[in-house]
Amino acid sequence: MQKADIVIRDGLLLTINREMDIIENGAVAICGNKIKALGTTEEITADFQAGKTIFAKGKIIMPGLINAHTHIPMTYFRGIADDLPLQTWLQDYIWPTESRFLNREFVYHAALHGAAEMIKNGITLFNDMYFLGKESARAATEAGIRGIIGEGLLDIPLAGHKNADEVIDYVKSARSEFAGSELIDFTIAPHAVYSCSSANLIKARKLAEEFDLLLHIHVSETEQEVLDAIQKFGKRPVHYLEDLGFLEQNVIFAHGIWVDEWEIRIMKKRSIAVAITTESHLKLASGFAPVRSYLENGVTVCLGTDGVSSNNNLDLLTEMDLTAKLHKAYNQDPTQLQAAQVVRMVTIDAARALHKDEFLGSLEPGKLADIILLDTNTLEAQPMYNPYSHLVYTLNSSAVSTVIINGSLVMEERKLLTVDEAELIGRAGDYRQMIRENLNL
Amino acid sequence: MQKADIVIRDGLLLTINREMDIIENGAVAICGNKIKALGTTEEITADFQAGKTIFAKGKIIMPGLINAHTHIPMTYFRGIADDLPLQTWLQDYIWPTESRFLNREFVYHAALHGAAEMIKNGITLFNDMYFLGKESARAATEAGIRGIIGEGLLDIPLAGHKNADEVIDYVKSARSEFAGSELIDFTIAPHAVYSCSSANLIKARKLAEEFDLLLHIHVSETEQEVLDAIQKFGKRPVHYLEDLGFLEQNVIFAHGIWVDEWEIRIMKKRSIAVAITTESHLKLASGFAPVRSYLENGVTVCLGTDGVSSNNNLDLLTEMDLTAKLHKAYNQDPTQLQAAQVVRMVTIDAARALHKDEFLGSLEPGKLADIILLDTNTLEAQPMYNPYSHLVYTLNSSAVSTVIINGSLVMEERKLLTVDEAELIGRAGDYRQMIRENLNL
Numbered sequence: 116m117q118k119a120d121i122v123i124r125d126g127l128l129l130t131i132n133r134e135m136d137i138i139e140n141g142a143v144a145i146c147g148n149k150i151k152a153l154g155t156t157e158e159i160t161a162d163f164q165a166g167k168t169i170f171a172k173g174k175i176i177m178p179g180l181i182n183a184h185t186h187i188p189m190t191y192f193r194g195i196a197d198d199l200p201l202q203t204w205l206q207d208y209i210w211p212t213e214s215r216f217l218n219r220e221f222v223y224h225a226a227l228h229g230a231a232e233m234i235k236n237g238i239t240l241f242n243d244m245y246f247l248g249k250e251s252a253r254a255a256t257e258a259g260i261r262g263i264i265g266e267g268l269l270d271i272p273l274a275g276h277k278n279a280d281e282v283i284d285y286v287k288s289a290r291s292e293f294a295g296s297e298l299i300d301f302t303i304a305p306h307a308v309y310s311c312s313s314a315n316l317i318k319a320r321k322l323a324e325e326f327d328l329l330l331h332i333h334v335s336e337t338e339q340e341v342l343d344a345i346q347k348f349g350k351r352p353v354h355y356l357e358d359l360g361f362l363e364q365n366v367i368f369a370h371g372i373w374v375d376e377w378e379i380r381i382m383k384k385r386s387i388a389v390a391i392t393t394e395s396h397l398k399l400a401s402g403f404a405p406v407r408s409y410l411e412n413g414v415t416v417c418l419g420t421d422g423v424s425s426n427n428n429l430d431l432l433t434e435m436d437l438t439a440k441l442h443k444a445y446n447q448d449p450t451q452l453q454a455a456q457v458v459r460m461v462t463i464d465a466a467r468a469l470h471k472d473e474f475l476g477s478l479e480p481g482k483l484a485d486i487i488l489l490d491t492n493t494l495e496a497q498p499m500y501n502p503y504s505h506l507v508y509t510l511n512s513s514a515v516s517t518v519i520i521n522g523s524l525v526m527e528e529r530k531l532l533t534v535d536e537a538e539l540i541g542r543a544g545d546y547r548q549m550i551r552e553n554l555n556l
Numbered sequence: 557m558q559k560a561d562i563v564i565r566d567g568l569l570l571t572i573n574r575e576m577d578i579i580e581n582g583a584v585a586i587c588g589n590k591i592k593a594l595g596t597t598e599e600i601t602a603d604f605q606a607g608k609t610i611f612a613k614g615k616i617i618m619p620g621l622i623n624a625h626t627h628i629p630m631t632y633f634r635g636i637a638d639d640l641p642l643q644t645w646l647q648d649y650i651w652p653t654e655s656r657f658l659n660r661e662f663v664y665h666a667a668l669h670g671a672a673e674m675i676k677n678g679i680t681l682f683n684d685m686y687f688l689g690k691e692s693a694r695a696a697t698e699a700g701i702r703g704i705i706g707e708g709l710l711d712i713p714l715a716g717h718k719n720a721d722e723v724i725d726y727v728k729s730a731r732s733e734f735a736g737s738e739l740i741d742f743t744i745a746p747h748a749v750y751s752c753s754s755a756n757l758i759k760a761r762k763l764a765e766e767f768d769l770l771l772h773i774h775v776s777e778t779e780q781e782v783l784d785a786i787q788k789f790g791k792r793p794v795h796y797l798e799d800l801g802f803l804e805q806n807v808i809f810a811h812g813i814w815v816d817e818w819e820i821r822i823m824k825k826r827s828i829a830v831a832i833t834t835e836s837h838l839k840l841a842s843g844f845a846p847v848r849s850y851l852e853n854g855v856t857v858c859l860g861t862d863g864v865s866s867n868n869n870l871d872l873l874t875e876m877d878l879t880a881k882l883h884k885a886y887n888q889d890p891t892q893l894q895a896a897q898v899v900r901m902v903t904i905d906a907a908r909a910l911h912k913d914e915f916l917g918s919l920e921p922g923k924l925a926d927i928i929l930l931d932t933n934t935l936e937a938q939p940m941y942n943p944y945s946h947l948v949y950t951l952n953s954s955a956v957s958t959v960i961i962n963g964s965l966v967m968e969e970r971k972l973l974t975v976d977e978a979e980l981i982g983r984a985g986d987y988r989q990m991i992r993e994n995l996n997l
Contacts, residue, residue, distance in 0.1 A: 193938075194945035198884075198894045232935050397881035398949070400890040427949040428936060437878055440838035443639075449841040453639045494673050495869060495953075497634075497981050498988035500997060504635035508839070508868040512936075513954030531935075540938050547939035556941060 117151075119144035119163040120522065124156040126171030126488065127502055131178050131462045131477040135455060137502070141176060145484040148297060148522035152480055167524070169517060173492030175502050177458075178478055179239025179485035179520065180431045181465035183390035184331075184369040184419025186245045187229030187254075188222040191546045192424035195554065201337070201399055208554065209424060215553045216546075217274050223250035224542055230258035231534050232429045234526050237515035239485040242367070242390070242419070242469055244304040244331050246274035249289050252299045259525040259533040261485065263469060264289070265304025265331040268319055270312050279315040283322050290326065297521055302328040307336075308344055308352045316361050323364040329470055330361070335378075336370035337401050353378035362387060367468055369419065371409075372402040379405070379412045388415035388468030393438040395421035406442045407451060417465035418457075431461050432514075435507045454503040488517040558592075560585035560604040561963065565597040567612030567929065568943055572619050572903045572918040576896060578943070582617060586925040589738060589963035593921055608965070610958060614933030616943050618899075619919055620680025620926035620961065621872045622906035624831035625772075625810040625860025627686045628670030628695075629663040632987045633865035636995065642778075642840055649995065650865060656994050658715050662987070664691035669984055671699035672975045674870045675967050678956035680926040683808070683831070683860070683910055685745040685772050687715035690730045693740045700966040700974040702926065704910060705730070706745025706772040709760055711753050720756040724763050731767065738962055743769040749793045750781055757802050764805040770911055771802070776819075777811035778842050794819035803828060808909055810860065812850075813843040820846070820853045829856035829909030834879040836862035847883045848892060858906035859898075872902050873955075876948045895944040929958040 121144075128141025130153065142159035144151040152159060196208035222245070233241055240261040243251060248264040255262040266289070267273070268282045276282045282303065289301045305311045305319045323330045335341055335352050348355045353374055356362050362385040371389040374382070382389065391404045409416050418438060420429045438460075439452040466476025474483045489510060491499050496514065499505050518526040525533050550556075562585075569582025571594065583600035585592040593600060637649035663686070674682055681702040684692060689705035696703040707730070708714070709723045717723045723744065730742045746752045746760045764771045776782055776793050789796045794815055797803050803826040812830040815823070823830065832845045850857050859879060861870045879901075880893040907917025915924045930951060932940050937955065940946050959967040966974050991997075 191939055193940070194950060195941050197942070197945045197949060198891055200890060204890075228935065228938075235935060394877075394881060397885040398890065400884040400888050400892075402888075403885065427945065430936075430952070433874065433877070433952070436835075436874070437881075440835060440878075441882070443841040444838040444844065447841050447843075449641060449645075449839065450639055451841075492981060494669065494676060494977050494980055495871075497669075497984035498632055498991070499634070500636050500988065500992065501638070504638045504868065508638060509635060511871070511874070511952040511954060513952060536935050539935055540933060543938035547941065550939070551941065 116164050117162060118166070119146050119151055120166045121145040121169060121519065121524070122159060122163055122165035123169045123171050123176055123486065123488070124160060126174045126176035128153065128478065129175060129177040129502060130479065131459060132479050143176060143478060143486060145519070145522050148483055150478060150480055150482050150484050153478055169488070171488050173490065174516065175489040175491060175506070177487060177489070178462045178476055179487050179518065180237045180461045181417065181469070181476065182233060182238045182241040182419055182429065182431055183367070183417040183465045183468055184392055184421060185241050185243055185429065186422035187241065187243055188225040188245045188251060189422035189424045190229035190232065190429070191225040191543060191550065192422070194427045195424065195550060197427070211554060212550055216550070217246060219247055219250050221546070222247040223254050224546065226251040226254035227258060227534065228539050228543055229423065229429060230255050230260045231531055231536065231539055234258060234260055234518050234531060235515065235529070236430050236432070236512040237487040237489070237518060238429065238431060239487065239518065239520045240471070240475060242331060244369070248301060249292065252289065252293055252301070256296060256298055257533065259298070259520050259523055261298045261520055263300045263302060263329065265302045268303055268305045268315060269310045270315060279318050283318060286322065302331060304331040307333040307340070308355055309340055313359055316356070316359055320361050320364050330364055330366045332366065332368060334368040334371055335373040338373050341373045351375065351378060353381055357381050365470055370396070370401070370404070372396060372404045374405065376408065379408055379414060382414050383412050388417060390417050390419040390468065391438060392419045392421035392434070393441060394434055395425040399425055403441070403445050406438070407446050415464050415468050416460055417468040418460050430512045432506065432510060432512050435461060439507050454501070454507040457507045458503050484519055484522040486519045487515055489514040490516045557605050558603060559607070560587050560592055561607045562586040562610060562960065562965070563600060563604055563606035564610045564612050564617055564927065564929070565601060567615045567617035569594065569919065570616060570618040570943060571920065572900060573920050584617060584919060584927060586960070586963050589924055591919060591921055591923050591925050594919055610929070612929050614931065615957065616930040616932060616947070618928060618930070619903045619917055620928050620959065621678045621902045622858065622910070622917065623674060623679045623682040623860055623870065623872055624808070624858040624906045624909055625833055625862060626682050626684055626870065627863035628682065628684055629666040629686045629692060630863035630865045631670035631673065631870070632666040632984060632991065633863070635868045636865065636991060638868070652995060653991055657991070658687060660688055660691050663688040664695050665983055665987065667692040667695035668699060668975065669980050670864065670870060671696050671701045672972055672977065672980055675699060675701055675959050675972060676956065676970070677871050677873070677953040678928040678930070678959060679870065679872060680928065680959065680961045681912070681916060683772060685810070689742060690733065693730065693734055693742070697737060697739055698974065700739070700961050700964055702739045702961055704741045704743060704770065706743045709744055709746045709756060710751045711756060720759045724759060727763065743772060745772040748774040748781070749785055749796055754800055757797070757800055761802050761805050771805055771807045773807065773809060775809040775812055776814040779814050782814045792816065792819060794822055798822050806911055811837070811842070811845070813837060813845045815846065817849065820849055820855060823855050824853050829858060831858050831860040831909065832879060833860045833862035833875070834882060835875055836866040840866055844882070844886050847879070848887050856905050856909045857901055858909040859901050871953045873947065873951060873953050876902060880948050895942070895948040898948045899944050925960055925963040927960045928956055930955040931957045
């Protein structure tokens with residue numbers, strides 16, 4: 116009999132492997148930070164002696180959810196302003212708050228809150244773009260969540276970085292500091308074609324080439340952005356990036372709402388995935404992403420929450436629900452975005468988008484143990500005929516009961532084990548007070 | 557000092573009165589089934605001695621949510637089939653299941669499950685359309701929720717009713733049986749213009765006139781329905797109903813997606829409200845309701861979940877979130893559907909739509925005590941700058957902690973006090989088994 120650090124047993128196991136195998140009365144054996152074996156509870160308990168046993172009767176066992184686009188240090192901006200035109204929202208609320216609070220302490224605290232919130236929502240990996248990323252990395256490490264931290268690059272000086280070279284130095288230094296981390300990866304995140312010069316975009320690409328990084332960039336979120344690019348560069352944003360050579364490195368686009376068919380084919384050719392943040396697209400009235408066309412052209416689509424300030428939470432289950440439903444209506448076809456496909460968008464497809472599918476995104480022996488349990492033995496979840504349908508259309512994030520990341524138990528029966536929730540709630544209240552005073556709210 | 561049966565204290569009190577008054581550190585005194593007084597905690601505790609005190613620190617206190625269109629006995633059909641064309645879904649799944657299970661026992665059990673689920677989601681009044689409504693009324697009474705039960709009328713014999721006269725007799729008999737109920741009201745609910753003859757629509761209207769009932773009817777849910785009406789009657793559905801004289805009685809429309817400007821003006825003239833069920837509209841790819849035009853024309857808009865089979869839950873908070881966001885994007889205007897306005901759609905506007913605003917929909921002295929508490933002292937809800945924003949964009953239904961209906965405490969700290977949740981969960985499992993076998997799933 117082999118030893119396992121953790122055995123999860125008695126659950127409905129969704130592997131999200133190539134065959135989308137489902138194991139009823141399923142079990143997982145975890146050794147160290149990896150999945151050692153999967154099978155029925157009978158098989159796994161016959162083979163493994165467990166250090167810790169987690170009983171999952173009435174629960175779904177599945178890969179952790181992957182949030183493919185967010186800005187977690189914006190968590191304290193939850194609902195500071197809503198229902199406003201984009202420019203008013205930015206100029207009168209977001210920018211004044213950022214200009215006052217964009218410092219190490221704020222980023223660390225807000226990121227810790229966001230990291231903890233994501234774990235409660237079943238998210239085990241997030242792909243972030245913000246500033247002072249070492250602080251977000253410290254917060255993610257403390258909470259025990261996996262993060263790809265993109266240091267934002269803009270032409271204007273921000274967060275103490277005077278120019279692109281300083282941003283690049285910061286990313287290099289962050290990569291060395293966290294080189295031993297099993298949870299954290301760093302990259303550079305050029306903000307957008309309208310906020311980064313071509314020289315800076317190329318600097319970012321060179322850095323990405325040197326360290327084999329994934330470039331994370333906002334692309335074509337608004338129609339205005341496309342019109343501006345045509346006026347300024349004589350071409351649409353993806354075309355511009357292609358001609359710059361920016362797309363020769365691994366890239367993930369956030370948003371990708373206003374792209375044409377030619378641009379979608381370029382994305383396919385360059386293996387660029389797109390992170391759709393449907394709630395934010397709707398709330399800011401940015402538009403409807405061409406998800407159907409992406410899928411028909413073989414572009415990998417994954418989902419993100421975007422920052423809390425434009426959502427207003429870090430909840431991928433509602434994102435799944437809304438995305439699935441919206442694109443049925445938008446395409447006048449209820450068969451669009453089948454539930455199982457949407458579940459793949461937050462697991463294996465997102466892992467592929469982030470070039471992590473060798474290690475993450477499905478439950479298979481040898482992969483990293485990022486695993487969540489969702490309770491379906493509740494009034495709101497019964498009866499259940501199809502677990503994928505429930506994940507997309509029925510459950511909310513309060514169903515997430517237990518979260519394991521990199522083999523470590525970080526939440527058990529909705530209790531976070533890595534951070535003190537009451538302390539985080541109290542600190543959020545303190546910052547709320549400061550932010551209100553700063554804005555004269 | 558006066559006596560109060562219940563005093564709720566220390567909460568953030570959203571009155572949803574005409575001035576949208578918010579009382580910080582607010583309190584409510586409840587005597588019998590009515591709100592006796594509102595004020596600050598200091599004021600109310602100075603004036604009232606409480607039989608029971610409910611502490612609401614860190615919580616929102618607000619009117620119970622009103623679900624303006626649903627079919628609660630379909631709760632057991634949660635996710636039996638998704639992502640299918642409407643006709644396949646109906647013919648291969650819903651109708652075969654209904655034809656097998658549309659009996660008193662099934663309706664009672666499924667309605668009890670739905671009623672309990674709605675209470676957990678903060679819903680205190682629902683406007684239902686289904687069959688064998690006495691059973692739904694029994695279930696609602698047992699759970700302690702307020703319901704307007706519409707007995708479905710179609711030309712085809714259903715649920716043991718051979719024809720319209722039998723449906724009318726059933727409604728009359730139900731009204732006598734439940735005449736003493738403070739929670740239940742009965743009406744007739746003609747299904748739609750394509751499923752009810754003009755003779756039957758007029759019979760329904762006459763019954764409604766006789767007893768001053770609100771007529772609840774599906775109208776213009778799909779484009780096909782409108783095309784069929786034009787072909788069959790030479791006019792669109794609302795025009796047809798107007799010419800029939802059907803709209804001279806109080807009426808609420810469910811859906812109202814495919815209406816033109818002339819029809820909207822008729823609705824305004826006849827004081828007809830519309831219950832929008834956005835999630836179901838999207839999931840079935842029915843279309844985008846002209847919410848902006850309704851509001852600009854002064855038509856009362858309220859929200860419903862529709863049945864669980866096309867949602868797949870009974871959650872008005874997600875309905876609020878999705879509706880607010882969708883219509884911003886659809887109108888390319890982020891200022892559309894402000895959060896406070898959407899909160900009114902599930903409280904006072906819904907009460908007006910159902911002709912109950914004299915008694916319900918806001919917290920005011922003399923109104924019935926249908927009150928809910930939502931916990932905002934959580935990681936997911938902090939920081940909070942604006943409670944309306946939180947209700948629409950941030951919170952999910954697990955935030956609903958305590959529910960009072962007609963002065964009675966029916967849920968406290970998420971524990972239902974009127975029904976045995978474990979028993980309901982077990983029974984849902986039994987029905988699941990029977991439904992699966994019937995469909996050969």
